[in-house]
Amino acid sequence: MPLARTTSKAAEARRQGHAAFLDAAERAVAEGESYSDVSIAGLATSAGFSRASFYAYFTDKRALAVAVAERFEQDLGERVDDWLDGDDIATVRPTIDGVAAVFGRHRGAVLLLAEAATYDPEIRERWKALHARFEQRIAAWIERATPGTPKATAKARAFALAWSTQAVLVEHLADRERVAPAIVDALAAQWEAGLTV
Structure with missing residues (x-):
């Protein structure tokens, strides 16, 4: 038994150390340091x-x-994955509010990723893959909610919704810590229009 406890403690210490470095990176960028300058x-x-x-x-x-x-994507997925499996337009506003909360909680992460994606091809591909994951799910949502929607239309709307939401939230959080309710309202209105043809 002592070996199992030691292994478990070591794994927990490693997890905590890993998280401490992620937190430090997010914190540095959230406090105004550019990720390229973080040592x-x-x-x-x-x-x-x-x-x-x-x-x-x-x-x-x-x-x-x-x-x-990866940590940001996991947290965002936990907030929206169940919603993306449905097609209830009435839940758009609370879902966008939840997405804004995830972006706010990981403000340093989204600012870090948006910056690094401009000069690091691997991070850019990771950022695009994150969006693509949600684009596919949003397009499927549109097709379920509005039968008969051409696939190309659903795909284009999903692309616009995913990228414009990210851009609005990143720009809004660039100089503030939380997303204002008016921004959530504007995004929710955009989503409601975009999800129904």
């Missing part, structure tokens, strides 16, 4: 580790950014 030494200090410890968790800053993206 590994600074991240390690903020996370409570030595610089050398960083490499026990990540090969480089790109790997850290990918892990930040």
Whole structure:
């Protein structure tokens, strides 16, 4: 039994260390530092580790950014996956409110990813893949909610909804910590129009 407990403690310590580096990266960017300027030494200090410890968790800053993206995607998916399986237009406003809350909670992550996607091809592909995952689900939602919608129309609307929502939320959060209710209302109206042909 002691071996199992030791292994479990080690796994938990590793999980906590990993999360501490992700939190440090998000925090640095949320506080106004550009991700390109964030140093590994600074991240390690903020996370409570030595610089050398960083490499026990990540090969480089790109790997850290990918892990930040994965955590953000998981949190966003938990908020919208069930909704995307349905077709209830009445739930659009609370869903968009929940999406805005996820973006606000991970403000540093979305600012980091939006920045890194402009100069790092791997992060750009990751960011596009995240959007594509939701675009496919949104297009299917449109087709279920409005039978007879041409696939090309549903796909185009899904693309516009996913990317415009991300752009609005990232720009809005660039200089504030939370998404204003008026922005949520505007996005919800956009979604309601876009989901029904």
